[in-house]
Amino acid sequence: AQKVTQAQTEISVVEKEDVTLDCVYETRDTTYYLFWYKQPPSGELVFLIRRNSFDEQNEISGRYSWNFQKSTSSFNFTITASQVVDSAVYFCALIITAGYSTLTFGKGTMLLVSP
Amino acid sequence: DTGVSQDPRHKITKRGQNVTFRCDPISEHNRLYWYRQTLGQGPEFLTYFQNEAQLEKSRLLSDRFSAERPKGSFSTLEIQRTEQGDSAMYLCASSLNSNSYEQYFGPGTRLTVT
Numbered sequence: 001a002q003k004v005t006q007a008q009t010e011i012s013v014v015e016k017e018d019v020t021l022d023c024v025y026e027t028r029d030t031t032y033y034l035f036w037y038k039q040p041p042s043g044e045l046v047f048l049i050r051r052n053s054f055d056e057q058n059e060i061s062g063r064y065s066w067n068f069q070k071s072t073s074s075f076n077f078t079i080t081a082s083q084v085v086d087s088a089v090y091f092c093a094l095i096i097t098a099g100y101s102t103l104t105f106g107k108g109t110m111l112l113v114s115p
Numbered sequence: 116d117t118g119v120s121q122d123p124r125h126k127i128t129k130r131g132q133n134v135t136f137r138c139d140p141i142s143e144h145n146r147l148y149w150y151r152q153t154l155g156q157g158p159e160f161l162t163y164f165q166n167e168a169q170l171e172k173s174r175l176l177s178d179r180f181s182a183e184r185p186k187g188s189f190s191t192l193e194i195q196r197t198e199q200g201d202s203a204m205y206l207c208a209s210s211l212n213s214n215s216y217e218q219y220f221g222p223g224t225r226l227t228v229t
Contacts, residue, residue: 004157033216043204045158045220091157095216102148102171103218105157 002027002094006106013082013113021077021109023092034068034075035093035103045091051075082113117141119221121207127227128197135193136224140209147190148218149182150206151175158206164190165213197228 003026036048093103120139150158166187184190208218
């Protein structure tokens with residue numbers, strides 16, 4: 001069975017601070033994908049990134065960056081120069097490619113960015 | 116708007132009543148998923164369809180729950196004899212096909228059972 005752990009329940013920062021959201025996953029499968037989703041107060045989950053288990057190259061997209069380390073089973077997400085609009089709940093998720101394709105989510109980290 | 120849509124967005128019902136939710140996936144997406152999300156938790160998988168075939172059901176999906184996707188397009192999720200424990204956000208997602216692992220979510224239907 002798969003498991004995703006987001007140990008940080010809630011993080012509060014002041015605008016322009018950098019913040020890192022942690023994600024640790026467990027799976028016995030060697031082929032899988034990792035995801036980050038953003039859930040603003042409106043409720044809709046917004047897809048942010050997908051990472052293949054064979055691709056450990058870090059990725060940067062604007063103020064967002066992701067650090068994937070297979071050795072520690074972690075897929076951390078950093079927001080640089082945070083903004084109030086970044087306030088949301090962020091979910092890390094895992095899907096294995098064998099068998100049926102359903103996402104296993106962590107419990108989420110609520111990020112509060114104050115002005 | 117060509118995203119996933121769900122209807123209704125909010126539903127308040129009394130315990131024991133039946134409710135039905137609808138999900139319209141992104142056009143041409145073959146796979147459709149239902150998840151349930153309770154407060155402070157991540158979404159939990161309920162069931163999914165490949166076209167009109169229901170391929171997997173979670174243990175969370177009790178006998179009171181039934182889902183259909185009759186023509187391989189929209190889907191409905193029905194809860195019979197609702198209980199207070201059914202109160203949650205019900206999320207629908209779709210993906211292009213079996214080789215596409217990105218799932219795109221709708222806005223959800225928030226169910227409150229009184």
